[in-house]
Amino acid sequence: MKSAKCHSLRKGRKEENMSQVSASEKAKLSDSKFEASTLKAAAKKNALIKSLTEPAALIGVVIILCVVFSLINARFYGIVNIRTILEQAAIPLILAVGSTLVILIGSIDLSIEGVMGASAMSFVLLTANTRNPHDHGDVAVLAGIATGAVFGFASGYILTKFKVPSFVVTLGMWFVGQGFATMLYGDTATPYMTNSRVSGWSPRLTFGLPNAFWAALIVVVLGFLLLNFTKLGRSAMAIGNNESIAKTTGLNIDRVKISIFTFAGALTGIAGIIGAIQLGSGSPDVGKGSLFVSVPAVVIGGTALAGGRGGVLRTILGVFLLTILNDGLIVAGVSANYQSGVAGLILIAAIIFALWSRRDKLGVAK
Amino acid sequence: MKLSFKKKALVALVTTGLTLTAISVGVENSANAAGVNPKNIVFVASVINTTNPYMASNIAGAQALGKKLGIPVQIVDSQGSSQVEISKIQAILAQGKTVVMFVNTVSSSDAPIIVNAVKKAHGFVSIWWNKPDSLEPWNVGNSFVAFQKHPGVSSGACDADKLGAALGGKGNVIELPGVKDSTTSVTRVAGFETELKAKFPNIKILDAQPSNWDPNLAYNNTKTMIAKYGNTINGVWSADDAMQTGSIKAFTDANLVNNVKFASDGLYADTIAAIKSGEGNNAIVGETFHRGYAASAIGLYTAYLAAIGKIDPSKLPHSERDSMFKIACVDSTNLDQYTKWDNNIPGWIDQLIKNGPWNTQPFPLVAGGPEKTPAGWASQF
Numbered sequence: 229m230k231s232a233k234c235h236s237l238r239k240g241r242k243e244e245n246m247s248q249v250s251a252s253e254k255a256k257l258s259d260s261k262f263e264a265s266t267l268k269a270a271a272k273k274n275a276l277i278k279s280l281t282e283p284a285a286l287i288g289v290v291i292i293l294c295v296v297f298s299l300i301n302a303r304f305y306g307i308v309n310i311r312t313i314l315e316q317a318a319i320p321l322i323l324a325v326g327s328t329l330v331i332l333i334g335s336i337d338l339s340i341e342g343v344m345g346a347s348a349m350s351f352v353l354l355t356a357n358t359r360n361p362h363d364h365g366d367v368a369v370l371a372g373i374a375t376g377a378v379f380g381f382a383s384g385y386i387l388t389k390f391k392v393p394s395f396v397v398t399l400g401m402w403f404v405g406q407g408f409a410t411m412l413y414g415d416t417a418t419p420y421m422t423n424s425r426v427s428g429w430s431p432r433l434t435f436g437l438p439n440a441f442w443a444a445l446i447v448v449v450l451g452f453l454l455l456n457f458t459k460l461g462r463s464a465m466a467i468g469n470n471e472s473i474a475k476t477t478g479l480n481i482d483r484v485k486i487s488i489f490t491f492a493g494a495l496t497g498i499a500g501i502i503g504a505i506q507l508g509s510g511s512p513d514v515g516k517g518s519l520f521v522s523v524p525a526v527v528i529g530g531t532a533l534a535g536g537r538g539g540v541l542r543t544i545l546g547v548f549l550l551t552i553l554n555d556g557l558i559v560a561g562v563s564a565n566y567q568s569g570v571a572g573l574i575l576i577a578a579i580i581f582a583l584w585s586r587r588d589k590l591g592v593a594k
Numbered sequence: 595m596k597l598s599f600k601k602k603a604l605v606a607l608v609t610t611g612l613t614l615t616a617i618s619v620g621v622e623n624s625a626n627a628a629g630v631n632p633k634n635i636v637f638v639a640s641v642i643n644t645t646n647p648y649m650a651s652n653i654a655g656a657q658a659l660g661k662k663l664g665i666p667v668q669i670v671d672s673q674g675s676s677q678v679e680i681s682k683i684q685a686i687l688a689q690g691k692t693v694v695m696f697v698n699t700v701s702s703s704d705a706p707i708i709v710n711a712v713k714k715a716h717g718f719v720s721i722w723w724n725k726p727d728s729l730e731p732w733n734v735g736n737s738f739v740a741f742q743k744h745p746g747v748s749s750g751a752c753d754a755d756k757l758g759a760a761l762g763g764k765g766n767v768i769e770l771p772g773v774k775d776s777t778t779s780v781t782r783v784a785g786f787e788t789e790l791k792a793k794f795p796n797i798k799i800l801d802a803q804p805s806n807w808d809p810n811l812a813y814n815n816t817k818t819m820i821a822k823y824g825n826t827i828n829g830v831w832s833a834d835d836a837m838q839t840g841s842i843k844a845f846t847d848a849n850l851v852n853n854v855k856f857a858s859d860g861l862y863a864d865t866i867a868a869i870k871s872g873e874g875n876n877a878i879v880g881e882t883f884h885r886g887y888a889a890s891a892i893g894l895y896t897a898y899l900a901a902i903g904k905i906d907p908s909k910l911p912h913s914e915r916d917s918m919f920k921i922a923c924v925d926s927t928n929l930d931q932y933t934k935w936d937n938n939i940p941g942w943i944d945q946l947i948k949n950g951p952w953n954t955q956p957f958p959l960v961a962g963g964p965e966k967t968p969a970g971w972a973s974q975f
Contacts, residue, residue: 301822308848309821316814415650417863418839431847507809508843509864512645516808558818564774564804564975 285582286529286545290552293574297556304559311438315431315506317551318440322499323522324529324543325451326492331526332455332468333488334535335387335394340496340522342405343379344515347500349412350375352419352510355426359419359510372504373497379405380493384486409512419510427508440502447495451540454491464488468535525550528579549578629903630692632665637898638686639890640670640679640697640708646807646836647862651886652698658939659891662947663898665694676700680707693717694901696893699724702777705741713737718901720893724777727964731915736907739900740914742893744921744957745965746778749882750785750831752923753857756880757829758794760855765828768819769802769975770812770841772833777965779804782833782859784967787974800827802975805837812840820848827854835860835881842868842877855879861924866933869926876926883922883932887939888946888957892919896951913962914952920960932956 297304323340330337351372356363364371379401386397413419421427430440455461463484466474475481496515503514529546531538553574557567639656641649653669660667668686672679679700687693695717699705705725712719713735720740731738757767769786772779783802790797800823805812812832820827830845832838838858845851851873857880858865869878899905907915922932935942945954952959 303822303824306821308824309818312817312821316817410645413645415644415653418647420864427843428847503810506813506843506847507840508846509809509839511809513643513808514810516810554814555818555821558801558803558815559822561801564802 283530283542283545285584286542286549286578289578289582290545290549293549293552293556293578297552297560300560304556309555309559311431311433313548313551313555314441315438316555317547318430318438318444319499319502319506319518320521320525320547320551321444321544322447322495322502323518324525324547325447325540326495327522327526328529328531328538328540328543329451329455329464329488330394330492331523331531331533332535332538333464333485334468334471335485335489336523336533337380337383337398337489337492337496338395338519339379339383339398339401339405339493340499341515341517341519342402342407342409343376343493343496344405344500344503344518345409345512346379346405346412347372347376347497348504348514349409349510349512351501352421352504353412355421356423357419357421357510358417363423369501372501373494376497376500377490377494380496381486381490383493384489387489388482388485406512413510413512421505421508427505430502430506440506443498443502447498448540448544451495455540460484460487465536468537470536521547521550528575528582530583549575630901632663632902634692635665635694635898635901636686636689636691637665637667637894638670638683638693638695639667639894640672640683640695640699642672642679642698642700643674644669644671647864648834648860648886649698652696652890653886654939655885655887655890655943656696656894658887658943659894659946662940662943665898670697672700674700676704679704680711683708684711687711687715687717692901693719694894694897695719696722696890696897698722698889702726705729709734709738718897720897722889722893730912730964731907732912736900739897739907740893740917741963742889742896742917742919743778743963743965744882744884744889745785745918745961746781747785747788747965747968748921749859750782750787751789752785752882752921753782753831753859753880754786754789755793756923756925757831757855757857758790758797760857760879761794761797761828763794764796766798766800766823766826767829767831768800768816768823768827770815770830770832770837771802771804772807772837774804779833780973781965781967783973784971786831788968788971797829799974802973805832805840807834807836809836809840809843812837813844814840816841816844817848820844820850825850825853829855829857832856832858834858835862835865838878839864842874845877846874851875851877857881860884861929861933863936866929869929879925881924883924884919884957885936888919888942888954891943891946892951892954892957895946899951911962913959916963917952917959918961918963918965919957922956 303309327337351368353359354362354364354368354371383397383401386392387394431438434442463479466479467481467484471481500514504510507514525546526543527533528549529538529542531542553571557571562570637656637660639652641652643649644653656667670679670682670686693712693715695712697708697719699721702724705721706729709719718737718739720742723743725741731740769783771783787799801819803815803819805815830841832841835858838856842851842856845854852875854877856878859882861881861883865878865881900907924932
């Protein structure tokens with residue numbers, strides 16, 4: 229009887245224990261759910277803060293630079309210089325939007341200098357010029373853009389169909405573009421534009437700002453809309469994040485990549501046309517030095533070179549940081565002997581400051 | 595005396611080495627003494643790029659001379675890179691024919707490498723525009739036939755005279771030098787600043803922004819300087835016409851071109867057109883005249899004469915091996931007398947062959963090098 233009592237007591241305790249365990253587990257479960265939702269909310273909050281603080285830090289750097297340059301020379305914030313900066317930023321902005329999209333899919337486009345030359349020469353030789361009797365008006369603009377798009381398409385096609393890394397394909401395409409431009413240039417006199425309405429278009433003001441800047445602004449808006457509100461943009465981000473997973477969802481990777489490269493090529497074409505207009509003539513070297521402004525601008529803006537993270541709007545900050553630095557050092561009267569070194573030091577300091585909030589997340593810097 | 599095997603081998607090795615050295619020296623000397631058969635010669639013209647009008651003119655001169663003498667011409671496009679330049683030249687030297695070469699060097703430091711490569715290949719080379727002052731042809735041998743250029747100091751001084759006079763001796767100017775450390779740019783800047791200071795002390799140089807011979811960069815730099823100095827800029831000096839083109843466009847865009855005077859170097863075809871049309875209230879007031887076709891033809895012809903044995907470089911005076919040729923000072927009044935050969939390069943080549951490399955107008959030899967910047971000059975920027 230005693231044993232039966234003990235047994236029932238033990239059974240009762242066991243059941244009690246079990247019920248106690250399940251209660252604690254339940255409590256734990258509900259705790260962990262609460263924690264998860266709290267963590268999720270915190271992560272969201274952090275992401276929001278980060279998405280605001282990173283650009284805010286860059287904006288802060290740009291503002292500090294502007295204040296310093298203005299204190300050194302008040303002409304820096306004069307309307308003439310502001311318009312100069314906006315016009316100088318136009319070409320890098322257009323190129324950087326294309327570069328941002330390409331980098332977001334995890335690729336790189338090194339062809340822009342050669343393709344700009346090819347587009348510029350195509351445009352100049354089809355608009356009114358001193359070399360030939362052609363004057364095809366807006367068709368010349370379309371031809372310039374189309375030239376860029378064809379080169380972009382070719383890069384994308386070779387990249388996807390022949391599995392050649394974008395670094396190599398676009399490097400080759402740079403020289404193909406340069407060669408095409410040189411062939412069009414020939415060995416006679418430089419082709420100059422003869423229509424002053426066309427050659428004076430870039431600095432001409434519309435609503436107080438240079439036309440070239442308006443064109444760049446339209447491109448930025450288009451790039452932003454494409455990236456954030458179209459299937460192509462979302463697919464590009466997905467590919468950049470993880471191409472293998474994106475593939476398993478049935479995404480046509482090749483088509484997305486070719487489309488992005490073609491779009492970027494067309495933007496390079498626009499940049500080439502504006503470069504030719506600013507110069508008033510055709511030159512295969514119109515894009516000289518552009519690569520080393522556009523790609524750094526994208527990276528400074530916070531777009532990851534590995535792809536999948538970043539955006540067009542951040543790139544604007546990168547472009548303006550570099551443009552303001554170049555302009556400001558001249559306006560501030562820094563000797564040409566030191567400009568390059570001073571610009572480099574300011575740039576490094578600016579990036580350290582702008583990315584300070586992310587230093588803990590970056591376990592390894594490569 | 596019995597020699598061990600090792601000693602015999604050493605003697606054989608030394609003897610072979612001495613014999614080969616004697617043969618190779620003999621080959622080089624005999625090539626100079628007897629001269630190379632023109633049928634075995636190939637002309638090579640190495641240019642910095644193929645799109646700059648001056649470089650295009652270099653190519654035109656080489657081709658015209660090659661056609662006249664019946665010698666094939668190869669063009670080396672350095673694509674603005676010393677590495678590309680040197681590797682392409684080395685590839686051509688390996689082809690086997692006797693190379694007679696004109697090189698418009700990308701930078702001064704390329705010259706020793708090129709000269710040594712040509713020497714090893716028993717070729718003949720004339721270098722134009724850039725070399726280290728310490729590298730002299732007579733210290734290298736007959737393969738390095740000559741270094742030739744137009745004086746940069748005279749070029750800058752000419753522009754200072756024209757610009758200063760056009761501004762009436764007072765006002766503010768800005769400078770657009772080329773590549774900051776290029777000898778050609780440095781000497782032109784030195785000539786301009788020294789002459790301006792000496793003859794026009796009331797003209798102030800506001801700023802100088804090196805623009806790397808690049809019209810795009812010159813355009814942007816000028817725009818920023820316009821923003822900085824506004825309409826206080828009265829004159830612009832550029833180290834070459836390519837940069838002047840970008841600068842004039844920037845002033846045109848700012849609606850200031852009618853108030854500013856320009857002077858530069860090179861007298862490109864587009865500059866001639868602008869002077870003749872009186873663009874921007876006769877904006878271009880001074881230019882220096884020299885031609886790419888003349889440089890390449892003079893350089894190649896000098897090296898050719900050495901190759902065929904018509905001249906012995908080792909017996910030439912130093913001024914004919916490190917040479918400066920005349921650079922003329924041009925404005926709208928005397929333009930036509932200098933540009934008459936531009937559309938008749940073969941006609942000028944005939945003059946060159948008739949008069950020789952040092953006596954052909956309008957580019958006769960004027961002095962020996964190396965060129966020095968004026969004493970006491972130091973750039974203020």
